[in-house]
Amino acid sequence: MHLTREEEAMLAGEQGHATQKAMQILVALGKIYDAERLVRVSSVQVSGVSYKNLGDAGLEFLSELARDGKARVRTTLNPAGMSLTDWEAQGIESGFAEKQLKVIDAYARLGAEITCTCTPYLAGNEPAFGQHIAWGESSAVVYANSVIGARTNREGGPSALAASLTGRTPLYGLHLPEKRVPTIGVNVEAHLRLPEDFSVMGYYVGRAAKDGIPYFRGIGRASLEDLKTLSAALASSGGVAMFHIDGMTPEAGMPHGNLEALTFGRRELSETDSMLSDEGEPDFISVGCPHCSLTELATLARLLGGRRVSREFWVCCSREVKRQGDEAGYSRVIEESGAKFALDTCMVVAPIEELGYKVVATNSAKACHYLRNAGLRVRFIPLEECVEEATKGG
Numbered sequence: 001m002h003l004t005r006e007e008e009a010m011l012a013g014e015q016g017h018a019t020q021k022a023m024q025i026l027v028a029l030g031k032i033y034d035a036e037r038l039v040r041v042s043s044v045q046v047s048g049v050s051y052k053n054l055g056d057a058g059l060e061f062l063s064e065l066a067r068d069g070k071a072r073v074r075t076t077l078n079p080a081g082m083s084l085t086d087w088e089a090q091g092i093e094s095g096f097a098e099k100q101l102k103v104i105d106a107y108a109r110l111g112a113e114i115t116c117t118c119t120p121y122l123a124g125n126e127p128a129f130g131q132h133i134a135w136g137e138s139s140a141v142v143y144a145n146s147v148i149g150a151r152t153n154r155e156g157g158p159s160a161l162a163a164s165l166t167g168r169t170p171l172y173g174l175h176l177p178e179k180r181v182p183t184i185g186v187n188v189e190a191h192l193r194l195p196e197d198f199s200v201m202g203y204y205v206g207r208a209a210k211d212g213i214p215y216f217r218g219i220g221r222a223s224l225e226d227l228k229t230l231s232a233a234l235a236s237s238g239g240v241a242m243f244h245i246d247g248m249t250p251e252a253g254m255p256h257g258n259l260e261a262l263t264f265g266r267r268e269l270s271e272t273d274s275m276l277s278d279e280g281e282p283d284f285i286s287v288g289c290p291h292c293s294l295t296e297l298a299t300l301a302r303l304l305g306g307r308r309v310s311r312e313f314w315v316c317c318s319r320e321v322k323r324q325g326d327e328a329g330y331s332r333v334i335e336e337s338g339a340k341f342a343l344d345t346c347m348v349v350a351p352i353e354e355l356g357y358k359v360v361a362t363n364s365a366k367a368c369h370y371l372r373n374a375g376l377r378v379r380f381i382p383l384e385e386c387v388e389e390a391t392k393g394g
């Protein structure tokens, strides 16, 4: 792989130990994927933030890099395993909190912005069309590639961090226009009414597409919330990192050959929908996977106004969107109902299974997928029903 003089110097350790380590990671990755060279990135989104996923080995790796490493480009963080300010009220035990705060401290020393959100594009980190970025959060990767037209592979924790410390990433995969062509067609025959229908479709298509690039036909309109949840679901049941929607997404017009196509009709919608739920009465309800938009906060305020929740109800969103919700008056109504904002974290990366909850109701297929993997039972229901469930008997 060709390296510039400056990159050679980084690799030789002339710009510090952390930069050298980061460059070693990128060169190794570049060799595996046959990259000709590195490309500069304009922003990084790091996904390995929750201590639940990182463990002590991850914390040690970060602390070592933080000794002399510094982010060279804007770097934002994925959700942590708890609220950074209200973790006690969330029931998080102090041993976990201590480690989580050490992780955040290491990232702060590295120069990352402590955003802790999986929707950086709603919180001020919105790349432009065609820009190279290195993002790790899988739902945000799909959204950035598909809806914005920025270019990123699905970065792992170490490779995203390496991109941050060098400002570069190997030029391969979705950074190359020829790797962004669709590989599988999807004829959408089902009527997609709600964002949750998009979530179900993403879950169904992700399994079939694996790490391919779906090309959807027959979707007349889609909101930001529809595309946000579609992105998350595609990346959870499969390894999808990008999709196109005919007549809608910015690169859908690129030339491509004939595609083998699958159909997503009424039957696929209802079968996948029922497959996402288990038996049991929910004792924990959460929305905001991916983190809520301001529109979702407006809907929640409308639905929760004048009501009381009877069970633990988490509304996951970024501090920035919560701030916008404060200004618009939505946050007050939501909090008056007894629902709790889960800032900096979410129902999946927080250790909720250790807090004693057994059955989680949520409107996200992605959350259902990961919560099940963590040993919890799940109920997949639309946002409006999540509110009904949370306020039952309240």
Ligand code: F3S
Pocket (backbone or CB within 6 Å): 078, 079, 118, 139, 232, 288, 289, 290, 291, 316, 345, 346, 347, 348, 349, 366, 367, 370
């Ligand atoms: Fe975000 Fe957590 Fe879902 S990180 S995409 S809310 S699993």
